[in-house]
Amino acid sequence: MSKEIVLRDGDVAGVPAAQYIRMSTEHQRYSPDNQRAAIAVYALERGFSVVETYQDSGKSGLSLSGRTELKRLLADVLSGSAKYQAILVLDVSRWGRFQDTDQAAHYEYLCRSAGIPVHYCAEPFDSEGGTVASIVKHMKRVMAAEYSRELSGRISRAQRHLAGFGFKQGGGQPYGLRRQVVDENGEPRFILGWGEHKALSTDRVIFVHGPERETGIVAAVFEKFVRKRMLLGEIAKWLNEAGEKQPNGNPWRTQPVRTMLRNQLYIGYYVFGTTKSNMGRKTRAPGSNVSRVRVIEPIVSEKLFAAAQRRLAYDPRRKWSDDEIRTGLLKLLDREGRLSYDLIEVCPYLPRASTVAYRYGSLTKAFEAIGIGGSSRCKRNAVGQPYSDEELLAELRRIYEERGYISRHAIDMDESSPSGRFYIRRFGGLLPAFQLAGFDVDASSQRNAARIRRHAVAGANGLPKQRPPVRGVSDADIMSGLKRLLDEHGYLSTQLVDNEPSLPSVGAISRRFGGMQGLYKKLGYAESFSEIIRAARVRRGLPLLAVPRVTKRKRPRKVQIV
Numbered sequence: 001m002s003k004e005i006v007l008r009d010g011d012v013a014g015v016p017a018a019q020y021i022r023m024s025t026e027h028q029r030y031s032p033d034n035q036r037a038a039i040a041v042y043a044l045e046r047g048f049s050v051v052e053t054y055q056d057s058g059k060s061g062l063s064l065s066g067r068t069e070l071k072r073l074l075a076d077v078l079s080g081s082a083k084y085q086a087i088l089v090l091d092v093s094r095w096g097r098f099q100d101t102d103q104a105a106h107y108e109y110l111c112r113s114a115g116i117p118v119h120y121c122a123e124p125f126d127s128e129g130g131t132v133a134s135i136v137k138h139m140k141r142v143m144a145a146e147y148s149r150e151l152s153g154r155i156s157r158a159q160r161h162l163a164g165f166g167f168k169q170g171g172g173q174p175y176g177l178r179r180q181v182v183d184e185n186g187e188p189r190f191i192l193g194w195g196e197h198k199a200l201s202t203d204r205v206i207f208v209h210g211p212e213r214e215t216g217i218v219a220a221v222f223e224k225f226v227r228k229r230m231l232l233g234e235i236a237k238w239l240n241e242a243g244e245k246q247p248n249g250n251p252w253r254t255q256p257v258r259t260m261l262r263n264q265l266y267i268g269y270y271v272f273g274t275t276k277s278n279m280g281r282k283t284r285a286p287g288s289n290v291s292r293v294r295v296i297e298p299i300v301s302e303k304l305f306a307a308a309q310r311r312l313a314y315d316p317r318r319k320w321s322d323d324e325i326r327t328g329l330l331k332l333l334d335r336e337g338r339l340s341y342d343l344i345e346v347c348p349y350l351p352r353a354s355t356v357a358y359r360y361g362s363l364t365k366a367f368e369a370i371g372i373g374g375s376s377r378c379k380r381n382a383v384g385q386p387y388s389d390e391e392l393l394a395e396l397r398r399i400y401e402e403r404g405y406i407s408r409h410a411i412d413m414d415e416s417s418p419s420g421r422f423y424i425r426r427f428g429g430l431l432p433a434f435q436l437a438g439f440d441v442d443a444s445s446q447r448n449a450a451r452i453r454r455h456a457v458a459g460a461n462g463l464p465k466q467r468p469p470v471r472g473v474s475d476a477d478i479m480s481g482l483k484r485l486l487d488e489h490g491y492l493s494t495q496l497v498d499n500e501p502s503l504p505s506v507g508a509i510s511r512r513f514g515g516m517q518g519l520y521k522k523l524g525y526a527e528s529f530s531e532i533i534r535a536a537r538v539r540r541g542l543p544l545l546a547v548p549r550v551t552k553r554k555r556p557r558k559v560q561i562v
Helices: 033-048 068-081 101-113 131-165 213-224 234-241 256-260 302-313 320-337 341-346 353-360 363-369 389-403 408-413 421-427 430-434 443-460 473-487 494-498 506-513 514-521 531-540
Strands: 016-022 048-057 088-089 119-120 177-182 186-192 204-209 269-272 291-295
Touching: 016 033, 016 068, 033 048, 033 088, 048 068, 101 119, 101 131, 101 204, 131 269, 131 291, 131 302, 204 473, 213 234, 213 256, 213 302, 234 256, 256 302, 302 320, 320 341, 320 353, 341 353, 389 421, 389 430, 408 421, 408 443, 430 473, 443 514, 473 494, 473 506, 494 506, 506 514, 514 531
Parallel strands: 016 048, 016 088, 088 119
Antiparallel strands: 177 186, 177 204, 269 291
8 A cells, every 4th residue: 555645734645546556467567666656646746645556466457357456446436435535547458458348437437426536647638527538538448448359369369370380378287298498499498397487488388298107197097997997086086096196286186187088188289279268258269270280299099089088978967858847847837836946856857956947047937938927936915016024924923823833844835925935035044034023933943843843743653753863972883883784784875874773873973074985985885986876876776877888909008106
């Protein structure tokens, strides 16, 4: 924050103002200092005193995204907490190179409407306004946006041109490869480490093979995925157990393994330009703009790489058509008389409610698509008017009088009342709504009442009640109890553990040991989540997920990890 100019009597000299500074890249080391100097001269000449500074370093001016300081400036101005009466900016382009010029004008208008005008210190027009100033300012905004468009196009063409010669265009190196810096004559200079960049603009970066150990592991990953039919998670686990890390030092996960299997550098080709993000909008580039050039000797064969792509492209998940979803919604509506998130979530012939909402944009739009005019759950009172807060609270009192208790389940089961989700949105939660309705409840009392009701229903139907929590059981007793279950049944599951009266609940065991999967591994039952799922599907007689068959041509090469 800049220092204030203080007079002898303690008052700030001049009109208090804030300065906004932005530089596009981290390479513009002296740009902030230059902007401060120009703004200081302008402030001295016009009688301003800079009392606060907002600075976005290394941020693009194409959008508001990522510009935290400009967001903070706008928030301070609109909230009325700003301690200044003007905003000083070097020029129109520092305020932003928004592609929609109205966006820049909009942010400036918000400040001006709050009584804090924006002054451009290095512009020829008068910041106070006027017809000519408005025209020139608009032209400057158009010129700033056009400059960004032209610069983006030039950079994109230059990158595609250099990529056509096999020169790397930004980013880190994949596992098993290294980045080699070469001079303008193609002579090698040095190898770049992770996070390092070339120093000279005339230098170029190419790919070279990494250590033989890493290239061998890359080949082994493709072999395990294609020949041995290992899952991505299993390969990630194998790499982590072998002590291997990603180039950035992170442990292996499913997605990095997938990225490795899709990288054409392992068959010797550098591919650049499949997508373009000019002006911040990422889209798929046409095939004519994609550069694909042979740069190194392949680590795996093209046949093995193609087999990996076929397996990656295979998706065993169910793909729901629009007709299937529409038919299922109509069937559910006919059966239940209404539609809701919870009903769709448990419906066996419909996808998840989140899938339906994603397909149509929202559940309301999905309901409108089948002709029921939005959510089928009533959101208006008997005379067709929107519910008032007092009417909603009266509905809660009615449900309580009819059932003897109040809960979300009771609200959802009442067909003439809005859903529990509607109450949550209106009052910020069910407990606040219950308290406003006059019910002396809290979270603990609600849980106790629900448990009593479940026990009563279970007793009336001859079912066993929920067992009380088991306390005072040591870690050794839990491990021995789980081992006994494994020996008796040949498997472990949450249902099996919950039905064992001598053991705490699955939730209590998970909280104590940090999860059940680690316990399964210690007991020798299953080491990964996928193994647990496969064992459960086998017990239930369900088929395992199929994968495309790849003919085994030759014996895979063995790679020893030491």
